[in-house]
Amino acid sequence: MATTTLAPATAAASDARDGRGEALRAADGTPLKRKLERTTRLSRLRAFLLVVPLLAFVVVSFLVPVGTLLWRGVSSPTFATHMPRTTAVLAEWDGRAVPGEAAFAALAADLVDARESRDIGKVATRVNRELSGTRSLFTRSARRAERIDEGPFRAAIIDIDEDWGELELWRAMKVASWSVTPAFYLQALDLQVEADGAIARLPEERQLHVSLFWRTLWMSGLITFLCLLLGFPVAYLLANLPLKYSNLLMIFVLLPFWTSLLVRTTSWIALLQSQGVLNDVFVALGLAADDRRLQLIYNQAGTIIAMTHILLPFMILPLYSVMKTIPPSYLRAARSLGADQVTAFRRVYLPQTVPGIGAGSLLVFILAVGYYITPALVGGQSGQLISNIIAFHMESTLNWNLAAALGGILLVGVVLLYWTYNRLIGIDNIKLG
Numbered sequence: 001m002a003t004t005t006l007a008p009a010t011a012a013a014s015d016a017r018d019g020r021g022e023a024l025r026a027a028d029g030t031p032l033k034r035k036l037e038r039t040t041r042l043s044r045l046r047a048f049l050l051v052v053p054l055l056a057f058v059v060v061s062f063l064v065p066v067g068t069l070l071w072r073g074v075s076s077p078t079f080a081t082h083m084p085r086t087t088a089v090l091a092e093w094d095g096r097a098v099p100g101e102a103a104f105a106a107l108a109a110d111l112v113d114a115r116e117s118r119d120i121g122k123v124a125t126r127v128n129r130e131l132s133g134t135r136s137l138f139t140r141s142a143r144r145a146e147r148i149d150e151g152p153f154r155a156a157i158i159d160i161d162e163d164w165g166e167l168e169l170w171r172a173m174k175v176a177s178w179s180v181t182p183a184f185y186l187q188a189l190d191l192q193v194e195a196d197g198a199i200a201r202l203p204e205e206r207q208l209h210v211s212l213f214w215r216t217l218w219m220s221g222l223i224t225f226l227c228l229l230l231g232f233p234v235a236y237l238l239a240n241l242p243l244k245y246s247n248l249l250m251i252f253v254l255l256p257f258w259t260s261l262l263v264r265t266t267s268w269i270a271l272l273q274s275q276g277v278l279n280d281v282f283v284a285l286g287l288a289a290d291d292r293r294l295q296l297i298y299n300q301a302g303t304i305i306a307m308t309h310i311l312l313p314f315m316i317l318p319l320y321s322v323m324k325t326i327p328p329s330y331l332r333a334a335r336s337l338g339a340d341q342v343t344a345f346r347r348v349y350l351p352q353t354v355p356g357i358g359a360g361s362l363l364v365f366i367l368a369v370g371y372y373i374t375p376a377l378v379g380g381q382s383g384q385l386i387s388n389i390i391a392f393h394m395e396s397t398l399n400w401n402l403a404a405a406l407g408g409i410l411l412v413g414v415v416l417l418y419w420t421y422n423r424l425i426g427i428d429n430i431k432l433g
Helices: 008-014 030-073 078-082 084-092 101-116 120-130 137-143 154-161 167-176 182-188 210-239 243-258 261-272 279-287 301-321 328-334 341-352 355-371 373-378 386-397 400-424
Strands: 191-192 199-201
Touching: 008 199, 030 328, 078 084, 078 101, 078 167, 084 167, 101 120, 101 373, 120 137, 120 261, 120 373, 120 386, 154 386, 167 182, 167 243, 182 400, 210 243, 210 301, 210 355, 210 373, 210 386, 210 400, 243 301, 243 373, 261 279, 261 301, 261 373, 341 355, 355 373, 373 386, 386 400
Parallel strands: none
Antiparallel strands: 191 199
């Protein structure tokens, strides 16, 4: 019976022959090789179909929003869409001097059309993000531009408002006319792009975001360190106490998860305020004067204290999962070989907890970087994090492009942190449970 050459992966099936040297067949007469291939394909298809719902959920709920976020940070077609004639003229303008009559004629026509379509507010808002104070200029000029029937347009537009003769305004319009622009990402880094493509720093009074990023990083790092400092002894007790005591302690660790985050945060307001429980205790113990109570709320101290308490279980649980697997006999063996208790702990026990320390620190730091509710309630002005300014631009200024740029930078920073951790320690060494 004729046979064909097979790939190495199916060589065993092709070599399956009966005593007469003929290829083996299944009960229905199909060659065994073909039957195995068909069964393998069906198994893979079934496995894929089982994963499809999860894959679709990840794509719809994670990849698409993240992609939209990153794109929104560089996409701004508002000006180009509603001011097409001016955009075409500005594309050829070198930005060195106020443009000529053709640019003012295009501006007049676009202002009239944008007002008739009721999109002049969107155009004004877009330019105002590049040059503050121009929103009213656009809306006022659009109303009066309808009266301009013929040229010279330059004189007529400048007669409406002298600001139209300012070079800075036209440069801001040129930047706003770019449908794809780095302006928002640069603004998120306290920089700005000029009409000629040069990058410069924002005026000092507008520099805000870089300092907020640094504040977010150092406060998240401090909170992570405090969680490790407080959580390590608790995890050690959980792993080494008798079962009945460790179970009781575990209930206390998990108890905060049974309470709303909002309730836990507002509870800290009652504890930390000037007339709160902690200050009353300090006054009673003589640690603080009644007229000089400690300011523990609506500042960085309030944010650090409340977030440390909220994130502490996320440090304890990874540490406990690692410590529970460390046999106590290791420390006894080290003591029997002459090491004192401190040396045995430092050289034998502590190195084995590194996966738990890494997992807990990475988890707490990433959660702290993106926290919003707690800083908003107890942080005041000095305790706000970058997530709060993102929410401010989303809800108050409606500058979603800048909010997307800030979120994109935060996402890239977290990914770089994850990549660095993987390079230095190895993500495979993480143990969360």
